[in-house]
Amino acid sequence: MSEAKIKELRSDIDELNELMKQAKRKKVQDLLSLEIRKLETEWIKLKETENTSAAPMDVAPTTSTNVPVQNKRYQIKLNGYGWDQSDKYIKVFVTLKNVQSIPKEQVYCKLTDRSMELHVENLENKDYLLVINKLLEPISVEDSHWKQKTDMVVIFLAKSSPNKWSHVTQIEKKFEDQRNSRFKPDDMDTKDPQDSVMNLMRKMYETGDDEMKRMISKTMYESQHKKKTDVVADL
Structure with a gap:
């Protein structure tokens, strides 16, 4: 089912x-x-x-090949993501097939107290970018981190205060409030x-x-x- x-x-x-x-x-x-x-x-x-029985795996960087990539890479901007939260973190889930196969240094985030950018470089000759601006509440950049998992990147945005978030961004909250009124x-x-x-x-x-x-x-x-x-x- x-x-x-x-x-x-x-x-x-x-x-x-x-x-x-x-x-x-x-x-x-x-x-x-x-x-x-x-x-x-x-x-x-x-x-x-469905995967609760499977233990989380730490991803080890793969050994890079000696053959240089000649094809020109292009960037794909991501829009979709899932999210969840705990008292300490907003967890953002981004699905990307085979992302576990690339070195850790090719997966990184740029964070401010109100925004995040996920960069995934050279995944099957493509670069990926997810930008989330105007977060609903401020985050602690120092306490935030991210992990590669099988076909997925999880970003742990550390909450500055243990408030429960109704949405990830201010824009989403404003939009849904307007929608609910209509x-x-x-x-x-x-x-x-x-x-x-x-x-x-x-x-x-x-x-x-x-x-x-x-x-x-x-x-x-x-x-x-x-x-x-x-x-x-x-x-």
Whole structure:
């Protein structure tokens, strides 16, 4: 059951990321970004629950080869991440396949008391960058750290005070407060992630341009058709 839900969440996240690439309006991009992070967080928590029996592994740097890389690298800016918190830390989870295979010095963070940048250099000939500005609360740079794990980087942002964070950034909190004042609380925060995605796309359809509307109509049609096919298969 949990494995099926993990796969379903991953499919929803991938589909929302595709919509993010097409979105042109700022409000639509903010809406998508917030929903992606919610689903990424749920996906990370389910993956961690599934892997509780596995002990955490320290990643040793791999031996670099003597063959120089000739291809030009290009940078990919990351938007999606999951997060969790304890009394001491805000934990940011960034999924990157095979990130455990590169030396530790190629994975690092630049931190201030209100921002973080994750840099991953030369992972399969690509550089990755995740920037999070305007953190909800100040952090302690000296007490923060990060770790490479299998297909994932975890950044431990040390809280300056043990307050519980409702969001990672001030912008997300402001955006969600505005959204909650416009929509009913249960419009998007349903128990079923698939229903949440469908409600989100309906809201986007109302505010999107012609290209966005065509893409959303196609996505919603395919999703509804898949549901009907699954029902018939179960009979």
